[in-house]
Amino acid sequence: MADVIVVGAGNAAFAAAVSAAEQGASVTVLERAPRALAGGNTAFTAGAMRFAYDGVDDLRRLMPDLTDAEAAVTDFGAYPEAQFFEDMGRVTDYRTDPELCEALVTQSRPTMFWMRDKGVRFAPIWGRQAFKVDGRFKFWGGLTVEAAGGGPGLLEAWTAIAARAGIEVLYGARAVSLIADDGGVRGVRVKQGGVTHDLPAKAVVLAAGGFQANTEWRTRYLGPGWDLAKVRGSRFNTGDGLRMALEIGAMPTGQWSGSHxxxxxxxxxxxxxxxxxxxxxxxxxxxxxxxxxxxxxxxxxxxxxxxxxxxxxxxxxxxxxxxxxxxxxxxxxxxxxxxxxxxxxxxxxxxxxxxxxxxxxxxxxxxxxxxxxxxxxxxxxxxxxxxxxxxxxxxxxxxxxxxxxxxxxxxxxxxxxxxxxxxVTFTFGGVRIDPSAAVLDVDLAPIAGLYAAGEMVGGLFYENYPGGTGLMAGAVFGRIAGASAGVAARG
Incomplete structure (x- = not known):
């Protein structure tokens, strides 16, 4: 029996798993896809991460490989928290949830340094976010840093970090439903190798992505014509995590008719x-x-x-x-x-x-x-x-x-x-969480033992989003969810 089960194996899921392990919890990660196709949407991203920073000194601390020569010909600018808040408000028509937005913005920088300390490497986004004009690069749009190796590199780093932390990852393991009663969530029902069985746990973190790969749900929630859209990422993101949460009374929130x-x-x-x-x-x-x-x-x-x-x-x-x-x-x-x-x-x-x-x-x-x-x-x-x-x-x-x-x-x-x-990259509708990443039920009370992170969290994005915010939000709320689940499981 694991103390914490994490459903999903992308950026948000691994952040949650590693964070839970930091609390002394034993952790099992369930990945629906086979290993060769694992990682959810993280495997398909370019790896850009938007975070608040005060200037080049923050970036050099995050990227110690940045040379003096590179820094000398580059205007990295600054991206203060106030600008991050403004961008989140402006592009979502000021609908973004204030509590979630505050956590995202204020925790973005410490989460990046936490990831770096764990072993994730970062690099400037030279080719996509800065053009050389008169011999000098100037970054624009508040986005400066990507994970080394892009999304696949980020996933490779997280997988290695999890292995060092003793986290078990089960591939080809589809979470079918949550095991729950009046006392809260007790584990996950899993189908692996054609066999369905129950995995008990003291806490569960859902980080299984949105429903963008579910044609029927896209048409139901996004509207007519969305069945004709392509899916940018994983074919395994069909909304299973959302369905499981809603089945036990989780409160849906956010823009279910919207998507990236x-x-x-x-x-x-x-x-x-x-x-x-x-x-x-x-x-x-x-x-x-x-x-x-x-x-x-x-x-x-x-x-x-x-x-x-x-x-x-x-x-x-x-x-x-x-x-x-x-x-x-x-x-x-x-x-x-x-x-x-x-x-x-x-x-x-x-x-x-x-x-x-x-x-x-x-x-x-x-x-x-x-x-x-x-x-x-x-x-x-x-x-x-x-x-x-x-x-x-x-x-x-x-x-x-x-x-x-x-x-x-x-x-x-x-x-x-x-x-x-x-x-379609990911869908904006999700479950409602509180600042500890606990999933709330339809009466807005926390569901004991259940947490969520990543694309499953509703309320952050409406109509649009600032580039690089998806991976950052996954890491921030994954870290919070994992810590909360670990403390609850060990407490």
Whole structure:
């Protein structure tokens, strides 16, 4: 019998397991997937983590490998807690739960240092969050650090840390239901190798992800058309943890009709492919324009830094006819496109003239697309300098749908276009927890012995989220949930 059972084996789950072990608890982790496919959505992420820091000294403490030469040519800036709070409020229309948001922001920095002390390594996000202008890098959008090796590297680090802590991980072990009575949760019913059996425990942490891989639930909660979206990550995140909690009276909370959804390779497979990872995403759209099947633009590509729009723009693509769009660029910005545009599994067309390019845009009204591009070109302000590192104000005038920043005329061949659809990352609806990460029931009383972390926690995100906050929230609330479960189990 384990003191604590953790359901899930991604970033939040391992943070919970390690934190519980710190309290002296014996811990068993249940992973539904086989080992080769383990790790939930963590295995598919780029590993970016948003946290509050005061300046380069904090970063050098977190990343001791950062050299003096690298620091000298880089403006890392600062990301104070006040800015983190403001970003969380602004992008969620100030709906984010105040208690959860406070825990996320104030615990982000100590949690990062805790992870580093445990053995997780971090590195600056050179290629994706800073462009070199006049010999100097400038980070933008409040996001500076990623786990070394991205999501797979983070998962590898957590797995090694758990092994050193004596934590048992059972693969191919699907949690079927919670064992509970009037006194609270007593363990988990598990199906492994075709056999169902009960695993008793003194406390359980649910960290099994959202319901994004459940087509029926997506349609039920997110709405019509969401059954046609791609799933960015694990096919095993079908809402089992949420179902188990709700079955014993947990209070649902947050935006069950909302999700983190991005622009994703149109012809990507139904679920994420670990061999490609996050390479199907297409996040350089601020430097081009998007064209739908009618040959029209439909959103402000430069409304804000990519970090603050990418998680909601997938939904806008899903709303378009046939659920797709083309991102269009010219040669002036080719060097700014992220590495994901260079993978083999990409739907791409190129041409030396706009007429030839629009003719190649499959399923698009080519004549209208050409008109749209010409109208955009005529509307671009050229009196403001283009700068990819700041919100440069180089926009358009006179268009029904403006482009607010980073507007460049499409006038330099060769031209390129990439086909995208909607890729769902995770769902925003979840269970209600208190500041100790205890799951609350429908009467808002803690369910004894039950805690939750990661994508299963509702109330943090609404409509949108700041990039890098998902992994950070998983680590923060995983650490809190694990500590609470460990203390309860040992107490």
């Amino acid at each position: 959804a991005v622009q994703w390779e149109r012809n990507a497979p139904e679920f994420g492919d670990l061999a490609v990872g996050d390479g199907f995403q297409k996040h350089s759209y601020p430097f081009g324009i998007l064209i739908n099947a009618r040959g029209e633009r439909f959103l402000d590509e430069g409304a804000d830094f990519r970090n603050y729009t990418y998680a909601k723009y997938g939904r806008e693509v899903l709303k378009q006819p046939r659920q797709f769009a083309w991102q269009v660029f010219d040669a002036k910005v080719r060097h700014l496109l992220r590495d994901e545009y260079r993978i083999r599994q990409v739907t791409r067309v190129s041409a030396d003239s706009l007429e030839a390019l629009t003719a190649k845009l499959e399923d698009v009204d080519a004549a209208r697309a050409l008109e749209t591009i010409h109208a955009f070109n005529a509307a671009v302000r050229t009196d403001i300098a283009f700068d990819p590192n700041v919100k440069d104000g180089r926009g358009t005038t006179g268009l029904a749908i403006p482009k607010s920043n980073w507007a460049n005329r499409l006038d330099t061949p060769p031209y390129e276009a990439y086909a995208v659809t909607c890729g």
